[in-house]
Amino acid sequence: MIHARQLRKSFGSNHVLHGIDLDVQPGEFVVMLGLSGAGKSTLLRCMNGLAQPDSGTLQVGGIDLMARHSRRQLARQAAMVFQHHNLVPRLSVLKNVLTGRLGALSTLPSMLQLFRQSDIALAHECLERVGLAHKAHERTDSLSGGQMQRVGIARALAQQPQVILADEPVASLDPKTARSVLQYLRDATRGLGIAVVCNLHQVDYAREFGDRIVGLAQGRMVYDGSTHGLDEAALQAIYHAQPQAVTPAAPHPWQHAIPAGGLL
Ligand SMILES: Nc1ncnc2c1ncn2[C@@H]1O[C@H](COP(=O)(O)OP(=O)(O)OP(=O)(O)O)[C@@H](O)[C@H]1O
Numbered sequence: 089m090i091h092a093r094q095l096r097k098s099f100g101s102n103h104v105l106h107g108i109d110l111d112v113q114p115g116e117f118v119v120m121l122g123l124s125g126a127g128k129s130t131l132l133r134c135m136n137g138l139a140q141p142d143s144g145t146l147q148v149g150g151i152d153l154m155a156r157h158s159r160r161q162l163a164r165q166a167a168m169v170f171q172h173h174n175l176v177p178r179l180s181v182l183k184n185v186l187t188g189r190l191g192a193l194s195t196l197p198s199m200l201q202l203f204r205q206s207d208i209a210l211a212h213e214c215l216e217r218v219g220l221a222h223k224a225h226e227r228t229d230s231l232s233g234g235q236m237q238r239v240g241i242a243r244a245l246a247q248q249p250q251v252i253l254a255d256e257p258v259a260s261l262d263p264k265t266a267r268s269v270l271q272y273l274r275d276a277t278r279g280l281g282i283a284v285v286c287n288l289h290q291v292d293y294a295r296e297f298g299d300r301i302v303g304l305a306q307g308r309m310v311y312d313g314s315t316h317g318l319d320e321a322a323l324q325a326i327y328h329a330q331p332q333a334v335t336p337a338a339p340h341p342w343q344h345a346i347p348a349g350g351l352l
Pocket residue numbers: 099102104122123124125126127128129130131
C-alpha cells in the first residue's frame with residue numbers, strides 16, 4: 089500500500105523529514121504521533137502528492153510519487169480526510185459525497201458533474217457505512233461537526249481508494265464525538281481493507297484506535313510499533329525528543345520495533 093524509503097523533504101534550509109522508512113499494509117490503521125512541527129502533515133502531504141519529496145522513494149497504492157503522475161491517477165489510490173472536512177456547506181450531503189467520484193469520471197461528465205447511477209448507489213453505500221444514510225438529502229451545513237466529519241469520511245470512501253490519509257480529523261471535536269468518528273473511520277476502512285495513516289495529537293485515541301503507532305520527532309521516526317509498546321520511554325522519545333540520543337549506539341527498549349536504517 090505505502091512504501092517509503094529514506095524519504096527527505098526540506099523547505100529551504102528547514103530540513104523537515106530526515107530519511108523516513110515506512111511500510112503500511114492493506115487494512116492497517118496507523119496513527120502518527122508527534123509534537124507540532126515534527127513533520128507529520130508534511131509526510132501525509134508527500135503521500136498525497138501535495139508536497140514533492142526531495143529524495144528517497146515513495147509508492148502509494150502502486151504509484152511512484154517520485155515520478156510523474158496525474159492527480160486523477162493518485163486520487164484513485166489515496167483519499168484525504170481533513171481537520172476541517174473541506175465540504176461545500178450549501179450542497180446536500182449526498183452531493184458532497186459524490187464529489188469523491190469526480191476523479192473516476194471522464195473529463196466532460198466530471199465538468200458537468202453528471203454522475204452515473206452506480207456512483208450514486210456507491211455514495212449512498214458510503215453514507216450507510218458512516219451511519220448517515222438518513223441525512224443524504226439534507227444540506228450539509230445543517231449537520232453537527234461530528235456528522236460533517238463523517239461525511240468527509242464517506243467522501244473519501246467514495247473515491248474507493250487503497251489508502252486514506254487523515255490529518256488530525258478529530259482535532260475540533262469533543263471527546264465523545266471524536267471517538268465515534270474514529271470508530272467509524274476504523275470500522276469502515278477495516279471492512280474494506282483500506283490502509284489508514286492518521287495524524288493525531290491525543291495519545292489516548294492513538295492507543296484506543298491504532299493498530300500501530302508511528303512516532304515522529306524533528307522529522308525522524310523515533311517509534312514504530314504496537315500500541316502496547318507505547319510506553320514512557322517511547323513517549324519520551326516522541327514528545328521530549330533529543331534526536332542525537334536516539335541512535336543505534338544508544339538503543340531504547342522499543343528499538344527492535346523500528347525498521348533497520350529507520351533511525352537516522
Ligand atoms: N509549505 C510549507 N512551506 C514552508 N515550510 C513548511 C511548509 N509546510 C510545513 N512547513 C514547515 O515544516 C515543519 C513541519 O511542519 P508540519 O506541518 O509537517 O508539522 P506537524 O507535525 O504536522 O505539526 P502540527 O501537528 O502542528 O500540524 C514546520 O517547521 C513547518 O513550518
